[in-house]
Amino acid sequence: MSTVILLLATGLGLGGLYFLVASGLSLIYGLMGVLNFAHGSFLTLGAFVGLAAGNLVGAGTWGGLLLGLLVGALTGAAAATATELGLIRPLYNRHIEQVLVTVGLSLATVALFEGIWGPNPRNVTRTDWLASTTDVLGAHVPNTAFLNVLAAAAVLGGIVAFLRYTRYGLIIRAGVENRAMVTALGIDVRQAFTLVFAVGGAAAGLGGVLATQSLNYVSPHMGASLLIFAFIVTVIGGMGSLTGAAVASVVVAVLQQLANFYLNNTGDLIVVLLLALVLLVRPSGLMGRPA
Amino acid sequence: MSGPNVLEVRGLSARIAGQEVVHDVSFEVPASGVTAVLGRNGVGKTSTLRAILGLVERSGEVLLDGVRVDGERTDRIVRRGVGYVPEDREVFAGLTVSENLRLAERRAGSGGSRAARSGTTAHGTTPARRELVDALFPDLVKRAGQRAGTLSGGQQQMVSLARALLNDNRILLVDEPTKGLAPRIVTEVAETLATAARTVPVLLVEQNLQVVERLAERVVVIDAGRVVHTGPARELLDDPELVQRLLGVSAGSAGETGVAR
Numbered sequence: 001m002s003t004v005i006l007l008l009a010t011g012l013g014l015g016g017l018y019f020l021v022a023s024g025l026s027l028i029y030g031l032m033g034v035l036n037f038a039h040g041s042f043l044t045l046g047a048f049v050g051l052a053a054g055n056l057v058g059a060g061t062w063g064g065l066l067l068g069l070l071v072g073a074l075t076g077a078a079a080a081t082a083t084e085l086g087l088i089r090p091l092y093n094r095h096i097e098q099v100l101v102t103v104g105l106s107l108a109t110v111a112l113f114e115g116i117w118g119p120n121p122r123n124v125t126r127t128d129w130l131a132s133t134t135d136v137l138g139a140h141v142p143n144t145a146f147l148n149v150l151a152a153a154a155v156l157g158g159i160v161a162f163l164r165y166t167r168y169g170l171i172i173r174a175g176v177e178n179r180a181m182v183t184a185l186g187i188d189v190r191q192a193f194t195l196v197f198a199v200g201g202a203a204a205g206l207g208g209v210l211a212t213q214s215l216n217y218v219s220p221h222m223g224a225s226l227l228i229f230a231f232i233v234t235v236i237g238g239m240g241s242l243t244g245a246a247v248a249s250v251v252v253a254v255l256q257q258l259a260n261f262y263l264n265n266t267g268d269l270i271v272v273l274l275l276a277l278v279l280l281v282r283p284s285g286l287m288g289r290p291a
Numbered sequence: 292m293s294g295p296n297v298l299e300v301r302g303l304s305a306r307i308a309g310q311e312v313v314h315d316v317s318f319e320v321p322a323s324g325v326t327a328v329l330g331r332n333g334v335g336k337t338s339t340l341r342a343i344l345g346l347v348e349r350s351g352e353v354l355l356d357g358v359r360v361d362g363e364r365t366d367r368i369v370r371r372g373v374g375y376v377p378e379d380r381e382v383f384a385g386l387t388v389s390e391n392l393r394l395a396e397r398r399a400g401s402g403g404s405r406a407a408r409s410g411t412t413a414h415g416t417t418p419a420r421r422e423l424v425d426a427l428f429p430d431l432v433k434r435a436g437q438r439a440g441t442l443s444g445g446q447q448q449m450v451s452l453a454r455a456l457l458n459d460n461r462i463l464l465v466d467e468p469t470k471g472l473a474p475r476i477v478t479e480v481a482e483t484l485a486t487a488a489r490t491v492p493v494l495l496v497e498q499n500l501q502v503v504e505r506l507a508e509r510v511v512v513i514d515a516g517r518v519v520h521t522g523p524a525r526e527l528l529d530d531p532e533l534v535q536r537l538l539g540v541s542a543g544s545a546g547e548t549g550v551a552r
Contacts, residue, residue: 174383186369
């Protein structure tokens, strides 16, 4: 019983990280039709810069962590905004070129990060609480899982509130349905594009700092490895569906944890099989709109 | 600046997926009344409207109040005071009626100094326009919180019309507003457009000749992507042979639904 609880809890924590990456991917694709392969770089950059900022206050302190999370989110947002303005906007309506430029950016930035911070993972110093576990019905659940779930829930709530109660949220919701008609109402949808990139980048940057706490290291490659599963989550949830991304994050992560434990480390395989199944049975994803 | 024509289209061509579907089309829309664009199915009427707005790849000149706008983005053209009611309504199905309307509201003067620099005149939403929309579409007021996707076709058309009428526009581009609607709703839509046309010129794509007869003063007939006839609506509609030749229907049978005159 305690094993199942542990797997569920760690699955939820991992799902929180997936969601922080997938939420941006899903919004960006839903509104702009852009598969953003550079999203993992926003995460990695947010992690490195956020940690560096946190270390100025004090490695392994709550103040350092909070500052790190804030700076990580801001860094992710700034990097994403610059990417949208500098690389995506000039290629407006040229989706293949947009995708290719994000692929190029992801490769180039990983090399750049390796050049700056070295290719190998570096250990991070966590607060005592985050480095320990909490007993839940006999299961020793890592405290990072609680932090991830809390952050993911806060980001989900924040994005939902933003989409529901602000004019830009209204424009984004409408743009996901019919971008051309939004422009035909006299709205410059490009501002919404930049905003969606910034919000997605902020969530990824936040996810980057949180990932360092769960993994206990920071590495130039951490964004790329999380991005693969975030893409799978986005497709399973339904491209453009935030709720779909949230549900699929939990499903994929929990399934991965269960399969890794009970089926001889086959978590990744099971997730890919689930992806194939969803694409066969419901190509638009769990909550995506049919094409 | 406002001349005798609110809209002038000169040598407009439009391409969809690399294929030219509208060829060298030229016509004018006077600053009042309804100008109808007629033609058989698939001859390029909708593409002409979409090309005016820059929603499809285009070449040629489009002048709004004498100012060339063909080099501008769609949203800039619209903010110059163009209301668009697209074919098939294109309401945002997941948004409520109220949200659909809120999205269409433009602040008069929005765009600030940038708008002033670019010469963009913001023709925005005014209290009088909101009152007009509420008066014309009382059903939409009652259904403000309902998702637009759950409305009937007629109700969705009202949302689409209301979005265009909310703003103090220089011209309305209205694409087949009666398509697929029940006869009673067709009459309602025609009445709404007649009311709108008292304050704003309308460029109307329409297949229903009874609606055309009810509303339009002038017609532009398009065939195979080219203008083949322009002139007073009466002149065309009173000539059954011309109607048959240009539109492939008889004047009496073309309007499949009754429209109160």
